Amino acid sequence: MGWGNERWERGKPRSDPIYRVPTHLLRVVEEQRGSAMLFMYESGKPTAPAIVFLHGAGLSGRKGQPQMELLPDYYCLAPDLPEQGKSLHTGSFRLEDTARQVVTLIDEKVPGKRAHLVGLSLGADLALAITQIARYQMRCSL
Numbered sequence: 001m002g003w004g005n006e007r008w009e010r011g012k013p014r015s016d017p018i019y020r021v022p023t024h025l026l027r028v029v030e031e032q033r034g035s036a037m038l039f040m041y042e043s044g045k046p047t048a049p050a051i052v053f054l055h056g057a058g059l060s061g062r063k064g065q066p067q068m069e070l071l072p073d074y075y076c077l078a079p080d081l082p083e084q085g086k087s088l089h090t091g092s093f094r095l096e097d098t099a100r101q102v103v104t105l106i107d108e109k110v111p112g113k114r115a116h117l118v119g120l121s122l123g124a125d126l127a128l129a130i131t132q133i134a135r136y137q138m139r140c141s142l
Contacts, residue, residue: 039086040105043068044075050115052106053078054123060085063120077109081126099129106134 053064061078119127
């Protein structure tokens with residue numbers, strides 16, 4: 001599987017496995033947060049240790065899909081952050097507000113209310129903001 005144009009033809013979707021969502025593994029969840037909808041991908045059992053994947057700017061929670069597929073023993077959550085992915089119209093992205101939204105998501109979705117954070121670029125900044133707000137809840141940040 002290469003990264004060249006051999007798998008891409010104009011007008012046809014990519015067929016690389018990284019771009020397919022296996023329906024048996026990933027679930028798409030819409031969470032109501034006030035007047036805004038937060039889209040999220042999740043996999044695994046909620047009773048397993050939790051990992052929250054936080055994507056970079058201009059991406060979506062699907063960026064965590066390849067890692068989620070390799071971690072079946074974990075409860076993985078990958079939200080689309082505000083103004084990104086399918087949460088494009090959920091309001092403005094402000095670091096502190098979004099950090100509080102993710103902490104609320106962890107409180108509601110993870111039974112033990114503790115999670116590992118994995119952030120890419122903007123997601124890493126967000127992970128640091130989350131640890132400042134709710135340090136006691138985070139197991140570690142990457």
